[in-house]
Amino acid sequence: MKSVRAAELRLSLPGLLLAALGFLALLAPFMTLAANRIVAGEGLTAWHLAGPDVTLPGLIAIVSGLILGLFAAWPKARLIGATLGLAGIVWLLSQSASPLLEGAGEYARVSPGLGFWCLLAVLMLVMADAITSLSPGPRTRIALLASMLGLLAIVLGTGLLSDLSIMQEYASRKDAFHAAALRHLTLAFGSLASATAIGIPLGILCYHGPRLRKIALPVLSFLQTIPSLAMFGIMIPLLGWVANSYPAAKAMGIAGVGFAPAFLALLLYSLLPVVANMVAGLQSTPEKARDAARGMGMTTWQLLMRVELPLGLPVILAGLRIALVQNIGLAVIAGLIGGGGFGTFVFQGLNQTATDLILLGALPTVALALTAAILMDVLVELTNPTPRKAS
Amino acid sequence: MIEIDKISKTYDGVTAVDEVSMVVDTATITVIVGTSGSGKTTLLRMINRLVEPSSGEVRINGEATHTVAKTSLRRRIGYAIQGHGLFPHYTVARNIGTVPTLLDWSQEKIDTRVDELLDLFSMQPDKFRDRYPAELSGGQQQRVGVARALASRPDLLLMDEPFGALDPIIRAHAQKDLRHIQRTLGSTIMLVTHDMEEAIQLGDRVAVMDAGRLVQYGTPAEIIQQPATEFVAKMAGGVERPLRLLSLYPVSDIIEEGTAEGEPLDANTCLRDALSICLWSGRDVLPVVNEGVPAGRVTLAAIRARAEGPT
Amino acid sequence: MKLAMIFRTALVALLLALVIKPIWFTWAFAPLAPEKGPIIYERASLLSLSLSHLGLVSLASVAATLVAVTLAILVTRPAGAAFLPLSRTITNMGQTFPPVAVLALAVPALGFGTGPTLVALFLYGLLPIFENAITGFSTLPPATMEAARGLGLSRWQRLIRVEIPLALPVILTGIRLSVVIALGTATIGSTVAARTLGEVIIAGLLTHNTAYVLQGGLIVGLFAVLIYDALVQLEAMLVNKYSA
Ligand SMILES: Nc1ncnc2c1ncn2[C@@H]1O[C@H](COP(=O)(O)OP(=O)(O)OP(=O)(O)O)[C@@H](O)[C@H]1O
Ligand SMILES: [Mg+2]
Secondary structure, three states: OHHHHHHHHOEOHHHHHHHHHHHHHHHOOOEEEEOOOOOOOEEEOHHHOOOHHHHHHHHHHHHHHHHHOOEOOOHHHHHHHHHHHHHHHHHHHHHHHHHHHOOOOOOOEEEEOHHHHHHHHHHHHHHHHHHHHHOOOHHHHHHHHHHHHHHHHHHHHOOOOOOEHHHHHHHHOHHHHHHHHHHHHHHHHHHHHHHHHHHHHHHHHHHHOHHHHHHHHHHHHHHHHOOHHHHHHHHHHHHHHHOOOOOOOOOOOOOOOOHHHHHHHHHHHHHHHHHHHHHHHHHOOOHHHHHHHHHOOOOHHHHHHHHHHHHHHHHHHHHHHHHHHHHHHHHHHHHHHOOOOOHHHHHHHHHHOOHHHHHHHHHHHHHHHHHHHHHHHHHHHHOOOOOOOOO | OEEEEEEEEEEOOEEEEEEEEEEEOOOOEEEEEEOOOOOHHHHHHHHOOOOOOOEEEEEEOOEEHHHOOHHHHHHHEEEEEOOOOOOOOOOHHHHHOHHHHHOOOOHHHHHHHHHHHHHHOOOOHHHHOOOOHHHOOHHHHHHHHHHHHHOOOOOEEEEEOOOOOOOHHHHHHHHHHHHHHHHHHOOEEEEEEOOHHHHHHHOOEEEEEEOOEEEEEEOHHHHHHOOOOHHHHHHOOHHHHHHHHHOOOEHHHHOEOOOOOOOOEEOOOEHHHHHHHHHHHOOOEEEEEEOOEEEEEEEHHHHHHHHOOOO | OHHHHHHHHHHHHHHHHHHHOHHHHHHHHHHHOOOOOOOOOOOOOHHHHHHHHHHHHHHHHHHHHHHHHHHHHHHOOHHHHHHHHHHHHHHHHHOOOOHHHHHHHHHHHHOOOHHHHHHHHHHHHHHHHHHHHHHHHHOOOHHHHHHHHHOOOOHHHHHHHHHHHHHHHHHHHHHHHHHHHHHHHHHHHHHHOOOOOHHHHHHHHHOOOHHHHHHHHHHHHHHHHHHHHHHHHHHHHHHHHHHO
């Protein structure tokens, strides 16, 4: 009995490290208060944010969350701890923003500080670590992701955080933001769809023709090597004639050379993962199974559709995952050549040294990439052709 | 009847199979045996045209194989290979039903056939139908592989080292099963092995290959008693030949009148085992029973006489 | 093989000429430049920009390699095994962060200039190396490891003489990925005022000077392709050495 309890109380080493980092982060300024959107602000630690009626519940939630994250044997407790901690930091953020702004001047801005970001990272890692050790099935993972996104939507939708400066940036350019989001998604998914439409037949051809494969794959990996800015730039003379058809953000004074070069660049980048994984996926069918299939009188087409494609699907989808996540990130560069998307805000922000604007572009990109990665991972797992492994 | 007529295969100047001709009778097992690289697999795969012959032709019941579309030819011929080649993403039932599906059988008919075959291979349909290959033992995978090859009641079954990966006990079991199934269904089987023991046990006829050539084609007894070449003699077991020969005949062949002391022997026991029992128990005569009824006796001298080679 | 060598030499020569004597290429870029506009980038010498670009990348990559390999060694020892799942999670999640976003997020924390670029390059460069090093150290052939133990090598000797050399090709693949990403991200670094070749491309974009864009793009692209190729050759050499 005693030994069981000792084992249950065993501390998780990563949990210990994360908790230590979390407590250190509590010492850093949790929020900053600035006189206007450009100047650097003054940092405030968590307990200086507001009265104890606000800070105490938040701090208690954070501290108990970090402590719950310590127990190696109870991943569920760690998950709850992480959620509690996240609730704590969101509470502090939402409850202290308006008191801080009161009497701080018309242009005053509050934004999350270093401490907040570090705590957010630490708590997310506690959560990820707990989920890893729970090793939930694909459906549970989807449910977890959906509930996280749902909570985020509630927090943002109810205006809990609307006093924060990043939300004020958002409020003042709602339409532009939505257009950018739409453009970003169009760029990322559209180029992926085209890359898939080209890459899948190309992959099948490469798989059947070693000669084509020996040329196509090196050429595609050569394309991948070209730095993104150079690639986007080189697209411009190639697609110069499409320029100016989209009057998107010209914040950096860059002429709207637009959507087309960005789209094409992303398309070229995503061909390698799509084609290479297509070939690898088709090759993953065991030679004996292929031999047996031919011996049984399957045509090349039947072999492809009934055996090679279903068996290779996880690898093929993994290629799409790489391409999609990469596209979401690279689509930011489109902002530099007037292609629109979240990059517009990032580069506008960099140009004006407006941190909140940078965040307004960067954070949704990161969230989008993470969500896409998790979703695609689940999809890869669901398509595993032999769901039950050897016992 | 399968007629193989002067068939050859050359790979970049290397002859893998060299003008092989043989006739395989319907409802028999023909075993092709030879050392590694002697061209057995190539010969077998030329029959279902997984390898196209460089010259010569194969006729099945008088019809030349190159006049039929490859895929429909293959759907008529069962094919089982070493390491089974099961589709990892198909259940046992779908694996077995592959060719019937390709032939557009009704699902009902396929299901019945699958259960029938599973029963035949002593695997309870309810238990095994919905498993994936990864959930079977090696021996079970092998049996499913053979069942799959038999599914559409092919005219001909080609098997390339189907028992290669099995341990000796399971292997002996599988060989017995195959014999039994072949007798029940009356199938024609061509089987490749590099194990002469297996060839002698299983084959109605044995074809010995060496460096792409067919060096001897005959009954197991002929192979052992009148090896055509030094090579065949060596393959046939060298000094072990008498024992191999004895393993071909049952005790019932040399039964004589009379009685003997000690534990009786079944009339179906092979002479090789009878000899073993004589030597082990130090007896010169053994009593024989046929289905439990005393049937006479067998003597060590008679066994010896059967083991003598040509003089 | 020979053809590849000739091709490689030609590319190196082209790159050197583009960097040292850009004037030679005036004729090629002239049609792309705006009328009466400058053709060859002259606000800073292309050579010094290249050196600064490569210096930034090498510094970040060397630091990332040292840290990532050390961390990978630590988490693949029995004592550090508890951190292995967390490390995997961090690398998986971290690599979904777009490099540009990492760079952009470094600015609010560190301000403009070379600093944030260096930090972003370093942080982002850690991940592929760390991931590959973990793979390398945790997929060593068990028979070899058993033999090394059987021969009586100490832990330290096993690490230095067996594990690191055997894992090296995989680690090098990680370094290659990391360097290629760093070269690209450094280019974008010029938007946060780091001195890199991206400056030329950005200047071209700002002044609608396609000649600049192409010049910068060509030089950066050639650097990336040649460095990538050199690292591939290095890996192939190592793999050959071990399999021989
Ligand atoms: N596709 C091929 N291309 C070139 N040579 C081949 C090919 N297939 C077989 N060979 C050669 O033909 C010869 C006969 O090969 P085959 O596979 O028929 O031998 P085998 O008797 O089945 O041997 P094993 O018992 O090892 O399976 C060998 O020398 C082999 O190297
Ligand atoms: Mg063979």
